[in-house]
Amino acid sequence: xxxxxxxxxxxxxxxxxxxxxxxxxxxxxxxxxxxxxxxxxxxxxxxxxxxxxxxxxxxxxxxxxxxxxxxxxxxxxxxxxxxxxxxxxxxxxxxxxxxxxxxxxxxxxxxxxxxxxxxxxxxxxxxxxxxxxxxxxxxxxxxxxxxxxxxxxxxxxxxxxxxxxxxxxxxxxxxxxxxxxxxxxxxxxxxxxxxxxxxxxxxxxxxxxxxxxxxxxxxxxxxxxxxxxxxxxxxxxxxxxxxxxxxxxxxxxxxxxxxxxxxxxxxxxxxxxxxxxxxxxxxxxxxxxxxxxxxxxxxxxxxxxx
Amino acid sequence: xxxxxxxxxxxxxxxxxxxxxxxxxxxxxxxxxxxxxxxxxxxxxxxxxxxxxxxxxxxxxxxxxxxxxxxxxxxxxxxxxxxxxxxxxxxxxxxxxxxxxxxxxxxxxxxxxxxxxxxxxxxxxxxxxxxxxxxxxxxxxxxxxxxxxxxxxxxxxxxxxxxxxxxxxxxxxxxxxxxxxxxxxxxxxxxxxxxxxxxxxxxxxxxxxxxxxxxxxxxxxxxxxxxxxxxxxxxxxxxxxxxxxxxxxxxxxxxxxxxxxxxxxxxxxxxxxxxxxxxxxxxxxxxxxxxxxxxxxxxxxxxxxxxxxxxxxxxxxxxxxxxxxxxxxxxxxxxxxxxxxxxxxxxxxxxxxxxxxxxxxxxxxxxxxxxxxxxxxxxxxxxxxxxxxxxxxxxxxxxxxxxxxxxxxxxxxxxxxxxxxxxxxxxxxxxxxxxxxxxxxxxxxxxxxxxxxxxxxxxxxxxxxxxxxxxxxxxxxxxxxxxxxxxxxxxxxxxxxxxxxxxxxxx
Ligand SMILES: Nc1ncnc2c1ncn2[C@@H]1O[C@H](COP(=O)(O)OP(=O)(O)OP(=O)(O)O)[C@@H](O)[C@H]1O
Ligand SMILES: [Mg+2]
Numbered sequence: 001x002x003x004x005x006x007x008x009x010x011x012x013x014x015x016x017x018x019x020x021x022x023x024x025x026x027x028x029x030x031x032x033x034x035x036x037x038x039x040x041x042x043x044x045x046x047x048x049x050x051x052x053x054x055x056x057x058x059x060x061x062x063x064x065x066x067x068x069x070x071x072x073x074x075x076x077x078x079x080x081x082x083x084x085x086x087x088x089x090x091x092x093x094x095x096x097x098x099x100x101x102x103x104x105x106x107x108x109x110x111x112x113x114x115x116x117x118x119x120x121x122x123x124x125x126x127x128x129x130x131x132x133x134x135x136x137x138x139x140x141x142x143x144x145x146x147x148x149x150x151x152x153x154x155x156x157x158x159x160x161x162x163x164x165x166x167x168x169x170x171x172x173x174x175x176x177x178x179x180x181x182x183x184x185x186x187x188x189x190x191x192x193x194x195x196x197x198x199x200x201x202x203x204x205x206x207x208x209x210x211x212x213x214x215x216x217x218x219x220x221x222x223x224x225x226x227x228x229x230x231x232x233x234x235x236x237x238x239x240x241x242x243x244x245x246x247x248x249x250x251x252x253x254x255x256x257x258x259x260x261x262x263x264x265x266x267x268x269x270x271x272x273x274x275x276x277x278x279x280x281x282x283x284x285x286x287x288x289x290x291x292x293x294x295x296x297x298x299x300x301x302x303x304x305x306x
Numbered sequence: 307x308x309x310x311x312x313x314x315x316x317x318x319x320x321x322x323x324x325x326x327x328x329x330x331x332x333x334x335x336x337x338x339x340x341x342x343x344x345x346x347x348x349x350x351x352x353x354x355x356x357x358x359x360x361x362x363x364x365x366x367x368x369x370x371x372x373x374x375x376x377x378x379x380x381x382x383x384x385x386x387x388x389x390x391x392x393x394x395x396x397x398x399x400x401x402x403x404x405x406x407x408x409x410x411x412x413x414x415x416x417x418x419x420x421x422x423x424x425x426x427x428x429x430x431x432x433x434x435x436x437x438x439x440x441x442x443x444x445x446x447x448x449x450x451x452x453x454x455x456x457x458x459x460x461x462x463x464x465x466x467x468x469x470x471x472x473x474x475x476x477x478x479x480x481x482x483x484x485x486x487x488x489x490x491x492x493x494x495x496x497x498x499x500x501x502x503x504x505x506x507x508x509x510x511x512x513x514x515x516x517x518x519x520x521x522x523x524x525x526x527x528x529x530x531x532x533x534x535x536x537x538x539x540x541x542x543x544x545x546x547x548x549x550x551x552x553x554x555x556x557x558x559x560x561x562x563x564x565x566x567x568x569x570x571x572x573x574x575x576x577x578x579x580x581x582x583x584x585x586x587x588x589x590x591x592x593x594x595x596x597x598x599x600x601x602x603x604x605x606x607x608x609x610x611x612x613x614x615x616x617x618x619x620x621x622x623x624x625x626x627x628x629x630x631x632x633x634x635x636x637x638x639x640x641x642x643x644x645x646x647x648x649x650x651x652x653x654x655x656x657x658x659x660x661x662x663x664x665x666x667x668x669x670x671x672x673x674x675x676x677x678x679x680x681x682x683x684x685x686x687x688x689x690x691x692x693x694x695x696x697x698x699x700x701x702x703x704x705x706x707x708x709x710x711x712x713x714x715x716x717x718x719x720x721x722x723x724x725x726x727x728x729x730x731x732x733x734x735x736x737x738x739x740x741x742x743x744x745x746x747x748x749x750x751x752x753x754x755x756x757x758x759x760x761x762x763x764x765x766x767x768x769x770x771x772x773x774x775x776x777x778x779x780x781x782x783x784x785x786x787x788x789x790x791x792x793x794x795x796x797x798x799x800x801x802x803x804x805x806x807x808x809x810x811x812x813x
Binding site: 168171172173174176177178180181184185187188189190191192193194 | 379380381384390392396398399400401405406409410411412414418419420461465
């Protein structure tokens with residue numbers, strides 16, 4: 001068999017795909033939750049950046065992974081709270097507020113990187129901790145399966161569990177029911193005394209929480225440093241992933257997985273003698289294609305009505 | 307009898323300066339059905355929103371069960387036992403009936419989880435107590451409007467409402483559904499509830515109300531026993547002048563067919579054959595009325611005629627030209643106007659101005675546009691004139707459609723559609739939610755259009771309207787035309803009923 005094909009049909013490929021999917025799945029869950037509540041959150045890019053940066057710096061200066069986790073999450077949730085404040089209290093357009101936050105995140109992290117690491121590009125001069133990899137007891141011993149699913153970063157497992165948490169949150173809790181009601185008909189929710197603003201705020205904070213985990217994984221799991229704009233559009237790809245999945249738990253998971261697979265393919269193809277710029281284009285082109293196919297299919301399905 | 311609610315001297319001024327309530331006072335007795343009637347924009351919905359804590363009055367008092375109350379939010383009103391079913395329904399479409407019913411007061415398991423079973427139980431208990439059956443585990447989206455409304459009423463009852471406000475509940479119901487609703491309301495009265503009922507259909511008011519309050523231009527004109535007033539008297543109190551209800555004379559001259567529909571077939575997404583070969587013609591100078599219980603293919607037929615939906619088979623010829631496959635704009639350009647059944651969905655852009663809505667189909671033509679630019683000055687003048695002609699009550703052509711009362715929104719749609727000099731008019735429930743005075747106006751305008759040579763295709767759930775306006779009538783049942791009446795003189799609802807219900811059909 002062709003060596004490239006062989007490497008694609010290997011246990012390594014599955015393992016790599018899960019690694020690559022993680023930083024898309026986290027923000028995609030965040031996007032999905034806010035979309036269900038009827039707001040569009042395009043600030044995941046900025047949320048992840050700020051959390052990724054905070055995690056690295058806190059871990060480098062305190063030597064504590066726990067503190068890094070806590071502050072990383074606080075930073076992400078704080079960004080989301082800011083977005084909620086602009087949008088819900090000051091009545092700013094949520095898209096514009098999110099764009100502002102994304103630009104702010106990109107700028108402030110570069111600035112602070114320079115302050116802390118004396119470098120405008122990366123924090124590699126700081127010694128960041130990373131989240132550990134874990135071996136899953138029994139699965140680890142199974143020949144091929146073990147190499148696919150065991151030994152991944154702990155946050156990857158957290159991401160997979162988050163899909164289940166997302167499901168329970170949305171379908172099995174009062175908050176989830178209210179989030180869906182607010183997204184479908186805010187007036188209806190309001191008319192029975194549901195505090196629409198509060199529900200929207202909660203859903204934004206939740207998206208900040210999941211986005212933060214995505215950011216922390218990027219800088220303290222995927223690699224062990226922060227570099228400028230390291231999210232590289234994942235916060236936007238997450239929007240595509242969630243919307244392909246109809247903002248539903250399993251759908252969001254498969255949407256993210258699809259982009260994970262494509263990105264991994266791009267990495268594996270990099271060994272070929274093809275200009276790397278072309279290969280790096282693959283994930284983005286796929287995004288556009290997938291969204292186009294999705295939109296066409298949707299309009300066909302509704303039979304031209306509405 | 308006890309007074310449950312006293313309204314004293316309520317004044318409401320909206321931020322845009324409209325004085326919607328100008329010192330309204332009346333009492334509502336416990337355990338009665340109290341009707342509230344008045345022209346479009348008279349201030350009925352505004353008053354109800356005040357009772358329900360959505361709007362705050364500038365002046366006045368509300369005394370509820372002997373105590374003065376100031377509701378800060380609907381939640382306050384709900385806690386005090388007031389429930390409201392809004393003019394436009396308030397349900398989350400993708401949630402189940404049980405979920406909608408318990409939203410905001412969800413029963414819980416271990417504090418954090420929803421107790422779905424208990425929610426269904428609670429919902430079932432109220433629905434059984436009041437004898438109102440609803441499919442608890444179905445999604446609201448999949449229910450017909452009559453059932454959805456029942457869900458809304460249950461929503462209020464579940465929260466222990468004693469005073470139930472229903473804002474034009476029958477506007478969107480078929481006559482059959484209305485009957486079911488009335489049975490429910492009578493039952494509720496037996497259970498000791500008090501009901502405020504708003505409607506423009508005076509026949510309904512006579513049928514179920516104990517008392518009637520008429521308001522005109524934000525003021526109470528009369529509060530009387532419903533039995534002591536005739537429909538006609540109520541109508542005149544509402545409008546403040548004499549009105550004539552008379553059968554419209556047949557058109558002077560009927561010309562060539564302008565709309566020819568042949569053998570239209572259509573299957574919907576669920577693969578149900580909704581239209582099974584429908585054919586008819588409408589000639590210049592006549593109104594062809596469609597009688598039928600809603601949901602027998604009328605909606606689909608109208609959407610196919612106007613290009614919003616594609617037929618699977620058949621031909622539609624307008625002014626001698628085949629229009630199947632043409633876009634709605636191309637069809638409009640052939641002189642076809644359309645008054646859609648759902649004004650909020652297909653009739654207006656809610657958050658745009660009145661004038662923008664009025665010219666949205668013609669802005670690119672002279673004189674609305676000169677060269678590359680839209681002439682707003684002209685459009686404002688033009689819109690002001692249309693608003694006057696069609697009796698649209700609003701502060702100015704620049705007012706947002708969303709700030710208008712329900713009936714005035716309908717008039718904006720009618721004004722746009724009838725002012726384009728149409729040669730074919732597709733009118734689907736043209737007077738839905740319009741008061742009797744304006745109803746007369748719209749009917750007169752339809753007639754004028756007819757006499758000027760338009761061909762009018764009229765669909766209405768209101769049989770009286772069809773009988774009153776039509777030159778000819780067809781009856782549609784289950785996607786087929788089951789009867790045709792070329793002579794409508796002396797025809798009554800009784801003659802059409804058996805065809806509409808599918809028990810009889812012409813050979
Ligand atoms: N939110 C709002 N802002 C400004 N003006 C409003 C608003 N809502 C209603 N109005 C105005 O207040 C007046 C009364 O409106 P209201 O909705 O109470 O009438 P209504 O009696 O319910 O009429 P309809 O029978 O057409 O429903 C109208 O002139 C309307 O344009
Ligand atoms: Mg109203």
